[in-house]
Amino acid sequence: MVRPLVPLVLLDYKMFENLTNKLETIFSKLKKAPSLNEEQVDAGLKEIRLALLEADVALSVAKEFIEKIRPKAIGQEILRSISPGQMIVKIVYDELVNFLGEKNQELNFNVTPPACMVLVGLQGSGKTTSAVKLAKLVEKKYNKKVLLVSLDVYRPAAQEQLKILAETNEINHLPVINGQQPLDITKRALNAATLNGSDVIIFDTAGRTQVDLMMMNEIKQIKALVKPTETILVADSLTGQIAANVAKEFDNTVDVSSIILTRIDGDGRGGAALSMKHITNKPIKYIGVGEKIDDLELFHPERIANRILGMGDVVSLVEKASEGLDEEKLKKSEEQFRKGLFTLDDYLSQIRQMKKMGGMEGVMSLLPGVNKIKEQMKNASIDEKIISTNEAIILSMTKKEREEPKVINGSRKKRIAAGAGADISTINKLLKQFKMMTEMMKKMSKGKANPTSSGAIPDELLNQLKLK
Numbered sequence: 001m002v003r004p005l006v007p008l009v010l011l012d013y014k015m016f017e018n019l020t021n022k023l024e025t026i027f028s029k030l031k032k033a034p035s036l037n038e039e040q041v042d043a044g045l046k047e048i049r050l051a052l053l054e055a056d057v058a059l060s061v062a063k064e065f066i067e068k069i070r071p072k073a074i075g076q077e078i079l080r081s082i083s084p085g086q087m088i089v090k091i092v093y094d095e096l097v098n099f100l101g102e103k104n105q106e107l108n109f110n111v112t113p114p115a116c117m118v119l120v121g122l123q124g125s126g127k128t129t130s131a132v133k134l135a136k137l138v139e140k141k142y143n144k145k146v147l148l149v150s151l152d153v154y155r156p157a158a159q160e161q162l163k164i165l166a167e168t169n170e171i172n173h174l175p176v177i178n179g180q181q182p183l184d185i186t187k188r189a190l191n192a193a194t195l196n197g198s199d200v201i202i203f204d205t206a207g208r209t210q211v212d213l214m215m216m217n218e219i220k221q222i223k224a225l226v227k228p229t230e231t232i233l234v235a236d237s238l239t240g241q242i243a244a245n246v247a248k249e250f251d252n253t254v255d256v257s258s259i260i261l262t263r264i265d266g267d268g269r270g271g272a273a274l275s276m277k278h279i280t281n282k283p284i285k286y287i288g289v290g291e292k293i294d295d296l297e298l299f300h301p302e303r304i305a306n307r308i309l310g311m312g313d314v315v316s317l318v319e320k321a322s323e324g325l326d327e328e329k330l331k332k333s334e335e336q337f338r339k340g341l342f343t344l345d346d347y348l349s350q351i352r353q354m355k356k357m358g359g360m361e362g363v364m365s366l367l368p369g370v371n372k373i374k375e376q377m378k379n380a381s382i383d384e385k386i387i388s389t390n391e392a393i394i395l396s397m398t399k400k401e402r403e404e405p406k407v408i409n410g411s412r413k414k415r416i417a418a419g420a421g422a423d424i425s426t427i428n429k430l431l432k433q434f435k436m437m438t439e440m441m442k443k444m445s446k447g448k449a450n451p452t453s454s455g456a457i458p459d460e461l462l463n464q465l466k467l468k
């Protein structure tokens, strides 16, 4: 599609290093259509499936997810201001967010106090750390008195670990009695909570290197005693597929009510979240984003979806594009352009669209993998002000001048310069830039230049965009 828009000219040269890039390549070979056709959707979804697998989503989950999306994507109208590739990414993203569940899921305290919460999970998944983080959060956010209890009598010093963390962070904890077994500790905790008026008891349990029967039985017994409002599975997002299988086993055996996903600050690509949600259909309520006490955040499906697709913020770009761009105007200027009637007025409206999208910087910051272009632009010292200056210059022109820039002679330039508060040389630059653009557009419309082939802004155009 020919796009005679300044911002989109730049967008066309952006470096899509990942998914969108692949999709664009695929779509360039497919026939253009006003809405996504089956061929496009199939080709796109193939890439999406790979992206999901790369993000550690379990194969079965990825497959199922793709099958769900397919019928929704076919026939979707493609916004004129974005490409089919971006459209597919947006559809997949929305679906991912939807699928990952609601954000701001509240913890359940709905019992006569104390409300008991039991944290379970594999060894090293982050249970103890999360127990303390959660205790702090419950105190701060819900203004409740918490008692922290360690039931990990198996790993040496595990109870001591919780005690130290609790003391450091000034949270009540049940004193350790050496040799006492988990069920007895649990009973003692219930008594202590009643005595000291705790609203919530958070139980940290022992981990295992794998799910085992004894561990599960113990959890079942504890649950029977305390009737928890929450049985929270603490799962390490870095373990990807394993985490999903573990989630399933835990859920089948001890019936999990919600999930805390830890180490979201790490390199994992978040696929575990999708798998886990898919397999257990239990809400992910919080995510661990670091080792410190405050590093526990409410789960935001958008962030995980972003991470899974590794898209930078293509999605907000698409959203901004659909909000900010006037489809009718776009269509008109595209037609104009095809007829060789692209004017400075059209150019002006593009400049304004670009401004709406947050200027050059704004547009660039939304794109994934554009670091190279950002560098390129920085080195070329493109001045943000160029947008406003060009706007002022065009606004100082008469209608005729905007439609037929070639009539702009020396005296007209002087008048425009005075009106816009700009130098004649800046006006010359703008006119040259405009001329170059129209020439480039003409070439593109005749299919002589493929803007996405090089993946970079051509030097000529870049030089023209330099203000100084």
Ligand SMILES: Nc1nc2c(ncn2[C@@H]2O[C@H](COP(=O)(O)OP(=O)(O)OP(=O)(O)O)[C@@H](O)[C@H]2O)c(=O)[nH]1
Pocket: 121, 122, 123, 124, 125, 126, 127, 128, 129, 130, 152, 155, 158, 206, 207, 208, 261, 262, 263, 264, 265, 266, 287, 288, 289, 290, 291, 295
């Ligand atoms: N970066 C990061 N580290 C975390 C996070 N959660 C826990 N950790 C770290 O992971 C390590 C293990 O955490 P623990 O809370 O002791 O894990 P656990 O599940 O209680 O381990 P066991 O009791 O041995 O089963 C610690 O070094 C924590 O600081 C997180 O969200 N991000």
Ligand SMILES: [Mg+2]
Pocket: 127, 128, 129, 152, 158, 204, 205, 207
């Ligand atoms: Mg522990």
